[in-house]
Amino acid sequence: xxxxxxxxxxxxxxxxxxxxxxxxxxxxxxxxxxxxxxxxxxxxxxxxxxxxxxxxxxxxxxxxxxxxxxxxxxxxxxxxxxxxxxxxxxxxxxxxxxxxxxxxxxxxxxxxxxxxxxxxxxxxxxxxxxxxxxxxxxxxxxxxxxxxxxxxxxxxxxxxxxxxxxxxxxxxxxxxxxxxxxxxxxxxxxxxxxxxxxxxxxxxxxxxxxxxxxxxxxxxxxxxxxxxxxxxxxxxxxxxxxxxxxxxxxxxxxxxxxxxxxxxxxxxxxxxxxxxxxxxxxxxxxxxxxxxxxxxxxxxxxxxxxxxxxxx
Amino acid sequence: xxxxxxxxxxxxxxxxxxxxxxxxxxxxxxxxxxxxxxxxxxxxxxxxxxxxxxxxxxxxxxxxxxxxxxxxxxxxxxxxxxxxxxxxxxxxxxxxxxxxxxxxxxxxxxxxxxxxxxxxxxxxxxxxxxxx
Ligand SMILES: Nc1nc2c(ncn2[C@@H]2O[C@H](COP(=O)(O)OP(=O)(O)O)[C@@H](O)[C@H]2O)c(=O)[nH]1
Ligand SMILES: [Mg+2]
Numbered sequence: 001x002x003x004x005x006x007x008x009x010x011x012x013x014x015x016x017x018x019x020x021x022x023x024x025x026x027x028x029x030x031x032x033x034x035x036x037x038x039x040x041x042x043x044x045x046x047x048x049x050x051x052x053x054x055x056x057x058x059x060x061x062x063x064x065x066x067x068x069x070x071x072x073x074x075x076x077x078x079x080x081x082x083x084x085x086x087x088x089x090x091x092x093x094x095x096x097x098x099x100x101x102x103x104x105x106x107x108x109x110x111x112x113x114x115x116x117x118x119x120x121x122x123x124x125x126x127x128x129x130x131x132x133x134x135x136x137x138x139x140x141x142x143x144x145x146x147x148x149x150x151x152x153x154x155x156x157x158x159x160x161x162x163x164x165x166x167x168x169x170x171x172x173x174x175x176x177x178x179x180x181x182x183x184x185x186x187x188x189x190x191x192x193x194x195x196x197x198x199x200x201x202x203x204x205x206x207x208x209x210x211x212x213x214x215x216x217x218x219x220x221x222x223x224x225x226x227x228x229x230x231x232x233x234x235x236x237x238x239x240x241x242x243x244x245x246x247x248x249x250x251x252x253x254x255x256x257x258x259x260x261x262x263x264x265x266x267x268x269x270x271x272x273x274x275x276x277x278x279x280x281x282x283x284x285x286x287x288x289x290x291x292x293x294x295x296x297x298x299x300x301x302x303x304x305x306x307x308x309x310x311x312x
Numbered sequence: 313x314x315x316x317x318x319x320x321x322x323x324x325x326x327x328x329x330x331x332x333x334x335x336x337x338x339x340x341x342x343x344x345x346x347x348x349x350x351x352x353x354x355x356x357x358x359x360x361x362x363x364x365x366x367x368x369x370x371x372x373x374x375x376x377x378x379x380x381x382x383x384x385x386x387x388x389x390x391x392x393x394x395x396x397x398x399x400x401x402x403x404x405x406x407x408x409x410x411x412x413x414x415x416x417x418x419x420x421x422x423x424x425x426x427x428x429x430x431x432x433x434x435x436x437x438x439x440x441x442x443x444x
Contacts, residue, residue, distance in 0.1 A: 012361075012364055012365055013364050013367075013394065013395065013396065016364055016365050016366065016367040017367055019367065020315065020367045023315065024315050082346075083341060083342070085342070086341060086342045086343065086344045087316065087344045088316060088340065088341035088342060088343060088344040088345045088346060088347065089341055089346050089347065090337050090338065090341050090347045090349055091346065091347065091348045091349065092349045092351075094348060094349070094350045094351075094362060095349065095350060095351035098350060098351065098354065098358060101350075101358045101361040101362050101365070102357055102358060102361050107365055108362075108365055109365055109366060110348050110366060112316075112346050114316060114346070
C-alpha cells in the first residue's frame with residue numbers, strides 16, 4: 001500500500017492524490033481512511049467564513065504564517081463556488097497564499113463546489129481527515145458564507161472564525177439571520193478602512209442580545225494585509241481550543257458532527273440503493289407515473305420504495 | 313459524475329500582465345474545467361509545488377517577458393524530478409516561431425501564440441490530457 005505510507009510519511013503528492021480520490025468517492029481512499037482513522041483527531045479544525053472579498057484568504061495566509069513560527073504543520077482547504085453554467089470554476093484563493101506554496105509543512109488545496117457524489121461536505125470532510133492523518137496541527141477550511149452547503153461545511157469545524165468587514169451596514173442584519181450563531185470568533189478585517197470600530201460595536205451589540213451562548217465570542221479588529229492583530233487572533237484561537245477541551249465541548253461538537261456525518265452517509269447509501277433498484281426495474285418511474293395520474297398516493301408510494309430496497 | 317479536468321494557470325517570470333492568462337482561465341472554466349489560478353510572478357518551484365498539491369492534470373503557463381526558453385523547461389524538469397511527468401504542460405505568450413521546436417523538445421506539449429482561439433486550447437487539452 002504505497003499511498004498509505006506516503007500519507008503517513010507526509011508526502012505531499014501522495015496526500016494530493018488521495019484527496020482527489022476521496023473527491024471521486026474512490027473505494028481505495030476510503031479504505032485507507034478507515035484503516036488510519038485512529039490517526040485523526042490531532043488537528044484543530046478551523047472554519048473561516050464570511051462575505052466574498054472580505055479577506056478570508058489573506059487572513060488565512062497570515063494565520064498560517066504566524067503558526068508556522070511555532071513550527072506547526074498547516075493544512076488549508078479553500079472552497080470557491082463553481083459556475084452554475086458550465087460546472088467549471090476559477091479557484092483563486094492561492095493568489096493570496098503564494099509564499100506558503102514552498103513551505104514543506106504547509107499543504108494548500110483548492111476545491112470547487114462542483115456536483116460531488118455525496119455532496120461537497122463529504123468531499124471536504126474526507127480531505128480534512130486525510131490532512132489530519134498527514135500530520136497537520138491546524139486545518140483551515142475557507143468558504144464563502146453564502147450557500148447552505150458552505151455553512152454545513154463550516155459547522156464541521158471545531159472553531160469557526162467569522163470574517164467581517166467595515167461598512168456592511170444592513171448586510172449585518174442578513175448575516176445575523178443565517179450565520180451569526182455559528183461564529184466562535186469574530187474578526188473584523190480591513191480595520192484600516194473607515195467604520196471598523198462601528199462594525200465591531202454593532203456585532204458586540206448583537207452578541208449581547210443573543211442569550212443561548214455557552215461562551216461569548218470575542219470580537220477582534222484585524223488588518224490582514226498589514227499583518228495587524230494577527231497574533232491576538234492566534235491567541236483567541238488557542239483560547240477557544242482550550243475552552244473546548246476543558247469544557248468537554250470539543251467532545252460534544254465532534255460527537256454532534258459525527259452524528260450528522262453518519263446520517264448523511266447512510267442517507268447517501270439509501271438513495272443509491274433506490275437509484276440502483278430503479279435502474280433494474282424502472283420502479284421509480286412507474287410509481288411516479290401512478291402518483292401523477294392519481295391512482296396512487298405518495299405515502300403509499302414511499303412505502304413501496306422502502307419495502308423494495310429492504311428486499312435487496 | 314466524472315472529475316472535471318483540473319488546470320493550473322500560472323504566470324512565471326517577471327512581466328506584470330495577466331490579461332491573456334485570465335482570458336484563457338475563463339475560457340477553460342466555461343468549458344467546464346476547474347482552473348486554479350495563482351497570479352503573477354511565480355517561480356518554477358512555486359508552480360510545481362502548487363501543481364502537486366492541487367493534483368492538476370494540466371499546467372498552462374503564459375509568458376510575455378521573453379524568458380520562456382529558460383522558465384518553461386525548468387518547470388518541466390522540476391515536475392519530472394518530483395515524479396509528476398504525467399501532467400500535461402502547455403505554454404503561451406509572445407514566443408518566436410524559432411523557439412517552439414526547442415520548447416517542445418524540452419517537454420512542453422504545445423505552444424499557443426497570440427491569436428490562437430481559446431477553443432483550440434480547450435480542444436488540445438481535452439485531447440491530450442492523461443486522465444487517471
Ligand atoms: N484594505 C484592506 N484590504 C484587504 C485586507 N485584507 C485583504 N484585503 C484585500 O481584499 C481583497 C480580497 O481579499 P481575499 O483574501 O481574496 O478575500 P476573500 O475573498 O474573502 O478570500 C484583496 O484585494 C485583498 O488584498 C485588509 O486588511 N485591508
Ligand atoms: Mg478567498
